[in-house]
Amino acid sequence: MGAPSHAVLVILPTYNEFGTLPGVVAQLLRAVPEAQVLVVDDGSPDGTGALADRLAAADRRVTVLHRPGKGGLGTAYIAGFRFALAEGYRMVVEMDADGSHLAEELPLLIDAARRVGGAAIGARWVAGGRIVGWPRHRRWISRTGTRVARIALRSGLHDLTSGFRAIDASWLARLDLGALDSQGYGFQVESAWELERLGCPIVEVPITFVERVGGRSKMTCGIVFEALWNVLRRGWRLRFGRPQGPSAP
Numbered sequence: 001m002g003a004p005s006h007a008v009l010v011i012l013p014t015y016n017e018f019g020t021l022p023g024v025v026a027q028l029l030r031a032v033p034e035a036q037v038l039v040v041d042d043g044s045p046d047g048t049g050a051l052a053d054r055l056a057a058a059d060r061r062v063t064v065l066h067r068p069g070k071g072g073l074g075t076a077y078i079a080g081f082r083f084a085l086a087e088g089y090r091m092v093v094e095m096d097a098d099g100s101h102l103a104e105e106l107p108l109l110i111d112a113a114r115r116v117g118g119a120a121i122g123a124r125w126v127a128g129g130r131i132v133g134w135p136r137h138r139r140w141i142s143r144t145g146t147r148v149a150r151i152a153l154r155s156g157l158h159d160l161t162s163g164f165r166a167i168d169a170s171w172l173a174r175l176d177l178g179a180l181d182s183q184g185y186g187f188q189v190e191s192a193w194e195l196e197r198l199g200c201p202i203v204e205v206p207i208t209f210v211e212r213v214g215g216r217s218k219m220t221c222g223i224v225f226e227a228l229w230n231v232l233r234r235g236w237r238l239r240f241g242r243p244q245g246p247s248a249p
C-alpha cells in the first residue's frame, strides 16, 4: 500500500515535546491538508509518544514511529527517510515539533522544492531570514557553525544547520543514508552537503525561526562538538583524502 504519487510526508522528530506537538500537528495539517505526518518519538519520558498515538487515532493522516530510547535527531530522520522511501512518498519535509518552524511557511518550502525539482531549505542567514527570541549565544553558534561548515566543506549554502526543509524523495533515494554518521544536528549539515555534492538543485527560502514556545532545547555541547568534528573531518577528506563519496563507484 504505497502513498499517492504526489504525496507529502512531514517528519516530526520528538523528544519531550508534549506541550507543543498537538499545536504543531494541527497547524501544519491546516497549512498543507494533503500532507501526512510521521512523528518519530524516542520514548519521551514526558509521554509525547502516547500523546502522538492519540493524535494518530484521531486523524488518519498521522502515523507514529516509536523508538526505544533517545537516539539523536540524525538517526530519527534517517528512520523517517527510510519510512518515506518505503511508502513511496514524493516529497519529504523536515520540521521541528517545538513550534520554531512556522506552518504557514511550509507551503512556500514545498512549492520551492517542486519548482527546482530538488530541495528547499528554510534559511535564517539569508536576506529576509529572521530569528525571533534566540539568546545571543544560540545565534552565535548557529551563525558561526554554518560559516565554518560552509568554508570547510566548500558549500554554497548559507544555513547548513537549518532543520526546516522539503526534499524531493527521488534525491533522498540517491543519498547513502548509512554514510551519514552524525547522530545529532550535524546530520543536517551532512545531509545538505551530500545532496549538494550529488548535484541536487537546492534553493534557500528565507524563513522566520521562532524560539520554541514550550519545553526545552536538546542542544548540548556534545552535539555541537560532534557536528564540528564531522565537518572538519569531511573538510579534511575533501582536500587531502583519496577521491571518494556517494557519487564514486
Ligand SMILES: Nc1nc2c(ncn2[C@@H]2O[C@H](COP(=O)(O)OP(=O)(O)O)[C@@H](O)[C@H]2O)c(=O)[nH]1
Binding pocket: 012, 013, 014, 015, 016, 017, 040, 041, 042, 070, 071, 072, 073, 076, 095, 096, 097, 098, 100, 163, 212, 216, 217, 218, 219
Ligand atoms: N526523536 C528524536 N527527536 C529529537 C531528538 N533530539 C531532538 N529532537 C527533536 O528535534 C527537534 C529539534 O530539537 P530542539 O531541541 O528544538 O533543537 P534546537 O531548536 O536546536 O534547540 C525537536 O522537535 C526535538 O524534539 C532525539 O534524540 N530524538
Ligand SMILES: [Mg+2]
Binding pocket: 096, 098, 100, 212, 217
Ligand atoms: Mg528547537
